[in-house]
Amino acid sequence: MWQKMLEAVLSGDTKALARAISFVENETPGYEELLSAISTNAVPVIGITGPPGAGKSTITDKLIGKYIAADDKVAVICVDPSSPFNFGSVLGDRIRMSEWYTNNNVFIRSLATRGSMGGLHPKIIEITELAKAAGYNRIIIETVGVGQSEVEIAGLADSTVVVLVPEGGDEVQTMKSGLMEIADVFVVNKTDRPGADGFVKNLRQMLAPAFHSHKNEISVVKTVAHEGEGIDELAEAIEKSLQHADGEKKSWLLAERTWQLIQKHRMKDIDKLQLKTEIEQAIRHNGSFNPYQFVRNSALLK
Amino acid sequence: MWQKMLEAVLSGDTKALARAISFVENETPGYEELLSAISTNAVPVIGITGPPGAGKSTITDKLIGKYIAADDKVAVICVDPSSPFNFGSVLGDRIRMSEWYTNNNVFIRSLATRGSMGGLHPKIIEITELAKAAGYNRIIIETVGVGQSEVEIAGLADSTVVVLVPEGGDEVQTMKSGLMEIADVFVVNKTDRPGADGFVKNLRQMLAPAFHSHKNEISVVKTVAHEGEGIDELAEAIEKSLQHADGEKKSWLLAERTWQLIQKHRMKDIDKLQLKTEIEQAIRHNGSFNPYQFVRNSALLK
Numbered sequence: 001m002w003q004k005m006l007e008a009v010l011s012g013d014t015k016a017l018a019r020a021i022s023f024v025e026n027e028t029p030g031y032e033e034l035l036s037a038i039s040t041n042a043v044p045v046i047g048i049t050g051p052p053g054a055g056k057s058t059i060t061d062k063l064i065g066k067y068i069a070a071d072d073k074v075a076v077i078c079v080d081p082s083s084p085f086n087f088g089s090v091l092g093d094r095i096r097m098s099e100w101y102t103n104n105n106v107f108i109r110s111l112a113t114r115g116s117m118g119g120l121h122p123k124i125i126e127i128t129e130l131a132k133a134a135g136y137n138r139i140i141i142e143t144v145g146v147g148q149s150e151v152e153i154a155g156l157a158d159s160t161v162v163v164l165v166p167e168g169g170d171e172v173q174t175m176k177s178g179l180m181e182i183a184d185v186f187v188v189n190k191t192d193r194p195g196a197d198g199f200v201k202n203l204r205q206m207l208a209p210a211f212h213s214h215k216n217e218i219s220v221v222k223t224v225a226h227e228g229e230g231i232d233e234l235a236e237a238i239e240k241s242l243q244h245a246d247g248e249k250k251s252w253l254l255a256e257r258t259w260q261l262i263q264k265h266r267m268k269d270i271d272k273l274q275l276k277t278e279i280e281q282a283i284r285h286n287g288s289f290n291p292y293q294f295v296r297n298s299a300l301l302k
Numbered sequence: 303m304w305q306k307m308l309e310a311v312l313s314g315d316t317k318a319l320a321r322a323i324s325f326v327e328n329e330t331p332g333y334e335e336l337l338s339a340i341s342t343n344a345v346p347v348i349g350i351t352g353p354p355g356a357g358k359s360t361i362t363d364k365l366i367g368k369y370i371a372a373d374d375k376v377a378v379i380c381v382d383p384s385s386p387f388n389f390g391s392v393l394g395d396r397i398r399m400s401e402w403y404t405n406n407n408v409f410i411r412s413l414a415t416r417g418s419m420g421g422l423h424p425k426i427i428e429i430t431e432l433a434k435a436a437g438y439n440r441i442i443i444e445t446v447g448v449g450q451s452e453v454e455i456a457g458l459a460d461s462t463v464v465v466l467v468p469e470g471g472d473e474v475q476t477m478k479s480g481l482m483e484i485a486d487v488f489v490v491n492k493t494d495r496p497g498a499d500g501f502v503k504n505l506r507q508m509l510a511p512a513f514h515s516h517k518n519e520i521s522v523v524k525t526v527a528h529e530g531e532g533i534d535e536l537a538e539a540i541e542k543s544l545q546h547a548d549g550e551k552k553s554w555l556l557a558e559r560t561w562q563l564i565q566k567h568r569m570k571d572i573d574k575l576q577l578k579t580e581i582e583q584a585i586r587h588n589g590s591f592n593p594y595q596f597v598r599n600s601a602l603l604k
Contacts, residue, residue: 036594251585255578258593259569265603266568267561276557283553291560292338301567 002030047157075136154182158245184241304332349459360527377438456484460547486543
């Protein structure tokens, strides 16, 4: 089953890639074998993040156009961390990219994440590797920056683009160190709006001291994405930052994932549902349950 | 060391409680012993969540006042999931509660969460139990609803209050099912603003169908918190929902934590930093590293 699927993925079959992603997403039996059989190669991963409404999808759209014109094959993975308090506009944004859905050199997949993980999708590393194996030589991961997702995208991407708008001054002021840690490129989009120049100037000033501790300069690019303005400069800034990308954060990510896999195997004898039933019984008998007490006395620790 | 600390906590010493929370937060050696030695009792936990600027801190402030007037001892734990894109207003909000810092019957602790967890603080269950052990008979956990935090607070709290403002229509429309799953009480704050009545009406209509699948009615309370309006009604709605609280979600939470503790003990022979070094070496030798391949062949799985 997974062997045939993998063969089709490697041959560049788009539908097979879509199926393989679902296969991995759903943890269908055989998915670990499939994943252990792909060998990965050095395809650059570009992360695009920023607050809702900053224009991430329009920028992604224009970047796709640019890469396609240069005969690249582009895979775009959109991750939408779900939260009851977030953004009705996400689906609308996606529609903007729809012209690419019929292009054979563009693969677009939206992933919704709702679960205990927070941040990006629990299988985002694997899905990225599948897209690489399928022959895409540009991977773009786009996500709304909320909670952990923008930190995780910086771990996964070789170049992380943070998209802001001129009205985002408060965000930048308050959390500048956090943003500087993750951004390789800042985009100030919608610079046809009032206050744009002042905002860009402040941002550049703020980044100047970071230069000393940061290995490479963080670019600030001005765009009016829906008119295509500044996209060439953005693509250039991304290329430049890719040249400086180091493997440091990637090896952390891989160590984390390896650790998780070991953990999964070591914990597979424990059924959470059964554990819960036992805890309910304990609460009924004793009125309370203390996990720390339980674990000290448990046979599960041998 | 931890025995003396525990003794002081149980005697109601506020400073000892503050120290014990830090002790647990920092995982200082002995903290597991301390936690295994406390026995917990049935103190209601009230969760307060909602988008930034909805007035959660003002509502918490007024609730504290009400409980103190009734001779309760109140512990408030404020959790601020940190994100580069979030809300400069958080610290300002905290200042509003400052009048309580000198009151012996009020304990306030702010926790910042920045790490791989997403959602609430990694030790929030333990910190809540410590506050219970210290003799507080009302625990309020307040958090900005972003990412996973509002789902987690619903797991931890016996009554979850979701605070909205009349302008929050889009949020509710888009994600109504998510909000209905977690809310026991809705507060529409700032109802002196235009459009408040329409918003409340819509919200009530939306909740009506949920009544059938939901065990208990979800209250909708109108407040103008900074003037104290509606706080009595809110306190009543909370009491009502506490009477219906079941232990179902709490036993899930305890099962999850127990599972994590078992996992921690079973994984303690593996050093992530060393794993990362090995992975870096593999990447240098082979150009790539596949966690799934590694784990299949690893001696760590025996």
